[in-house]
Amino acid sequence: MERKTERIYFENAYKVKFEAEVIESLTYENRPAVVLDKTCFYPESGGQPADHGTLDETEVVDVQEEQGRIIHILEGKVPSGKVRGLINWQRRFDHMQQHSGQHILSQCFARLYNAKTLSFHLGAEYSTLEIEKSGLTDEEWKKVEECANAALFSDRKVATRFVQEEDISKVPLRKPPQKKGVIRVVEVEDFDYTACGGTHVRRTGEIGLIKITKWDRIRGHVRLEFLCGGRALHDYDKKNEVLRNLTKKFTVAEADVPDAVEKLTAELKTWKKENISLRKNLARCEAEDLLKQAEKGILKKVFTGKAREDLRSLALNIIHEGEYVVLFGNRSGEEVHVVLACSESLPYDMREFVSDVMEAVEGKGGGRPSLVEITGTKGDNLETVLDGLYSKLI
Numbered sequence: 001m002e003r004k005t006e007r008i009y010f011e012n013a014y015k016v017k018f019e020a021e022v023i024e025s026l027t028y029e030n031r032p033a034v035v036l037d038k039t040c041f042y043p044e045s046g047g048q049p050a051d052h053g054t055l056d057e058t059e060v061v062d063v064q065e066e067q068g069r070i071i072h073i074l075e076g077k078v079p080s081g082k083v084r085g086l087i088n089w090q091r092r093f094d095h096m097q098q099h100s101g102q103h104i105l106s107q108c109f110a111r112l113y114n115a116k117t118l119s120f121h122l123g124a125e126y127s128t129l130e131i132e133k134s135g136l137t138d139e140e141w142k143k144v145e146e147c148a149n150a151a152l153f154s155d156r157k158v159a160t161r162f163v164q165e166e167d168i169s170k171v172p173l174r175k176p177p178q179k180k181g182v183i184r185v186v187e188v189e190d191f192d193y194t195a196c197g198g199t200h201v202r203r204t205g206e207i208g209l210i211k212i213t214k215w216d217r218i219r220g221h222v223r224l225e226f227l228c229g230g231r232a233l234h235d236y237d238k239k240n241e242v243l244r245n246l247t248k249k250f251t252v253a254e255a256d257v258p259d260a261v262e263k264l265t266a267e268l269k270t271w272k273k274e275n276i277s278l279r280k281n282l283a284r285c286e287a288e289d290l291l292k293q294a295e296k297g298i299l300k301k302v303f304t305g306k307a308r309e310d311l312r313s314l315a316l317n318i319i320h321e322g323e324y325v326v327l328f329g330n331r332s333g334e335e336v337h338v339v340l341a342c343s344e345s346l347p348y349d350m351r352e353f354v355s356d357v358m359e360a361v362e363g364k365g366g367g368r369p370s371l372v373e374i375t376g377t378k379g380d381n382l383e384t385v386l387d388g389l390y391s392k393l394i
């Protein structure tokens with residue numbers, strides 16, 4: 001039978017350096033890996049990601065568990081015999097903060113709302129918790145956070161111990177254990193008892209802060225995102241910077257930012273309306289002016305830098321003024337825009353010209369008999385194209 005690995009992190013989650021013996025070399029999912037006789041490396045399980053670090057000079061990029069054997073997945077030279085292990089403490093401590101914070105949050109939901117924790121996932125950016133509860137009011141959100149942070153401020157001791165299966169009923173566990181045999185119990189002093197194999201802080205004060213950042217309803221339950229410790233501080237930093245930038249932009253105090261944004265949004269709405277009506281008027285005036293240049297009822301012109309909707313609007317204004325045919329082109333940066341329009345009383349179908357124009361400007365387009373539009377990328381021959389159409393129409 002293959003040997004199981006002794007888990008140093010069960011006894012001491014703060015030990016980062018260790019010496020061990022390679023007892024097996026293998027390939028795990030196409031990557032080199034070793035099993036050690038003992039290890040500080042935590043394998044991915046119970047919603048907590050694996051530790052990273054090194055074995056001698058070789059990077060440990062993932063750690064998995066199979067029937068009590070802890071498999072260290074490596075990148076680089078595979079060590080043998082005696083090895084010196086070192087875990088990435090920053091990553092581990094972050095996981096300890098998030099994971100211990102989860103026990104506390106779960107306990108707060110249990111004692112305040114009798115709501116069970118259904119699942120936990122510790123992600124790279126934030127952690128999620130699924131709670132058997134149909135919703136979360138703002139008041140409940142606040143109460144849970146208060147309860148959780150009070151448990152941190154009172155700096156409770158966090159201890160782990162192994163309990164025999166027959167004695168486990170004496171421990172007031174938050175939820176029944178999923179494993180049989182000897183059970184590892186994590187106890188947050190006078191607060192929470194959970195069967196758990198993860199790594200935790202020694203005292204709740206080390207978690208620093210617990211913050212729920214958002215929640216959604218999923219499968220009829222509350223799924224919330226939360227941050228603990230360093231992650232919460234980083235998030236505060238980010239949000240503070242956003243707010244500071246906004247106070248500078250609006251030159252208002254922090255508390256007045258929402259009002260300033262609301263005022264600006266309302267103003268923008270008014271300006272947009274005004275802008276639309278002004279542009280319509282402008283198109284009308286421009287149409288009147290252009291009509292003077294019409295020959296044989298045909299108006300042909302190439303513009304530069306005109307917005308698409310303005311060109312269309314101008315063409316429509318003209319064809320509604322009387323019986324006219326409009327052949328408009330526009331160059332705007334790399335883009336070419338052609339609008340062909342005619343008054344509805346005229347016997348033309350502008351769609352007949354679409355394929356010719358599309359080919360000339362290397363573009364695409366379409367429309368109805370009285371109005372077609374083509375957009376393309378080739379604009380150097382725009383005048384020639386429109387001249388060609390003009391000669392077909394007269």
Ligand SMILES: [Zn+2]
Nearest residue numbers: 099186196198
């Ligand atoms: Zn745990």
